[in-house]
Amino acid sequence: MLEVSKLSAFYGDFQALFEIDISIQAGETLALIGANGAGKTSLLHALCGLTAAKGSITLAGREISNLPAFQRAAHGVALSPEGRRMFASLSVRENLEIGANTGRKGPWSRESVIKLFPILEEFAERPARLLSGGQQQMVAIGRALMANPSLLLLDEVSLGLAPVVAEEVMTALGQIRTKNEMVTILVEQDIRRAVAASDRFLCLLEGREVLSGVCSGADLNMIGRAYFGEGTAA
Amino acid sequence: MMTIEVLISGLLLGGLYALFGLGLSLIFGVMKIANIAHGEFAIGGAFFAIAAGTFLGVPLWLAVAMALILSFAIGYGMQILLINRVLGDDPMPALLMTFGLSIIIQNMLVELFGADNRSLDIGPLATIGFKIYDIAIGVFPLLMFGVAIALFATLHWFLRHTRAGRNVRATSDDPAMVCIMGLDRTRIFALFMGVSAVLAALAGIMLAMRGSITPFSGAERLLIAFEVIVIGGLGSIWGSLLGGLVLGVVHILALRIDPSSGPLYGHLLLLAILLARPEGLAGRMEHR
């Protein structure tokens, strides 16, 4: 479903990713693990088109790496960004609705998103910037889902949230996973949580892949060592 | 009665000023740049209308319509071809580019029309007025005010209650994220520059109907527009209306009390606002 080949990302002269390869089947979730600065967000941004990148990205058989960001949305790439990034002057309802701007068809609509995050119904007309962190995170995920994506990118959805709230969000993600063919890439600093929520994992260090594999039965210690770059040939 | 008359004259003039500010405020709000050529868009639009009337002999309403359409096209084109290229985190390249464009437009107008005063003839409409309780009110100033209010209300409705307006607000909040939603930021910016040019041209046309203009009148109009949006406050459409009304009253008052001062008190008010209340009278602090 998603084939990424030799993806390198750049910020000006600085290279953040070095020829990353990824292959994900329909319906699978990939956990992207790594320390700060490892290149996780750069990878997500390269997939959306927010960062200059080289390499090939094929989604549902279509090559999207040469498309500008706003056209990738129409091809099914959706992002819940780091820091939530609510549209400050839009209400919660408008934030969700703008997610559906590309008009793609699928299981997700305002009704199904509200079913996933019931509390959003209450806040529908409130300016999104006035919500708490956890609530904004729900809006961000909901906004991404409203696009009925083929590729859902979730950047640090539990960052800055109280543990209880983070659990709520992760549980909701579990419900998303069981629906349709959508591919999900999940960026998480908490290795345990990431592995528990995903089918496969990819660990990055300084823009390069250091470890990858299947989540079920994975050795968390080994992943931890790779995370910190211990005992691996960089 | 004179105070009431001053107040009303000021408010009516303020409507025109608010319109000057509105165009600039839209660009500033959505694209975070200052269009130094804004005054020239206004004066240029007026000169188009004058030319259409003089050289093509078309009736006034048609001349105005043509000028507005042409202004939209030029604003749109300028954004797509030139200004878009220099947009980024640094607002200075766009500032310098629009400064360059303003000089080009200004001097092209001088080459085409000469440096003399010109105006748009609206016949008797310019002078007729009526009295309410002994207060004299001009019909044309009232009309200008009405047009300004109508445009503000339309814009407000557009931004709050339409899908396109929602997209524009989102673009102004977070231009990068908006691409993720599938919106072509470049097109939205170009549309906005076009709309801004139309608003400027309309204000310029009304100015030329009210009095006279030269190719050099643009600079003064830019400062007025700038003062309107700073006094009123950024991030708020109605702030530009408020700023315009306040500036209009200040100018009319200054005309009565200190006739040789010109725009001096407006300038002083700008500095005072920047010192004491930088977010403007109606603005909220920028979330940056």
Added chain:
Amino acid sequence: MMRVLLLAVVVLLAALPFIADRGTMFLAMEILVIVALSQAWNLPAGYGGLLSLGHHGFVGLGGYALYAISRDLGMHVLAAIPLSGVVTGLLALAITPVLFRLRAVYFAVGMWVVAEIIRILVMRSDWLGGASGMPLSGARDIPRAWMLPCAYWLALANAVGITVLVWGLIGSTFGLRLKALRDNEVAARSIGVTPHKVRLIVFVVSAVFTGIAGAVTYFSALFITPLGAFDIGWVVTIVFVTVIGGMGRLSGPFLGAAFYFLLREGLADYGNWYLIALGSAAVGVMFFLPGGVASLLDHISFSKNQKKEQL
């Protein structure tokens, strides 16, 4: 070697009044004034990120200060010229509390508003001749024949002075602080750079030399009017010359001035077309070559060096 060459150039330029006719001398003076104005504006704008659209206020004020000092304080006109720079410097100092609260666009247009305020106040002031202007009393201090050469030498001294000053400031640790501030204010503060002081210095220095340039111009003109002295055209010229030449580069003002005068003299028979061409060149520069002509020369010398290495 380079310094000896530059010194020789300056000496040669100083000798100009003895070898050239009045027309050439006047043009040369104009060029030097523009160079000085551009260098002075470049200091806060190109190096410091403080882009002012109101420097015509300092030009006009410098001119008026000269006339007022020469008439009312009876000072010899040549002594009054540097003093005019002091006046503009003091004004700059006085307005920083307001102006430095502003950033970027607000600062640029805010300076324009300040210049307008000065213009209106001067126009209303009978003491300064009102809207019709006033003659230079100091003209009595110098024999007619020496007026132009003196103006020329003053313009040369001013241009050399500000160029050397900019070169010295930028090359020193002050220059590093300035660049750090422009690149990243937060980071600069964290290493102990005091933004206010740094900006203040460049702004005031800029105002001083702009004022002197204005004084020199109106010294040679023998008459000053508010319309001419505070003409926005000054800012247009200064900005375009610097942008086209190359902002933040010592060579920028020279290259830009050369371009400007070639354009002006070349299109002299076509009215305002040189301004249209100037504006277009500025737009073109922003579009294709943001570093100005100076960066173009960089490319050329860079590739020359590359070739050397390959050999």
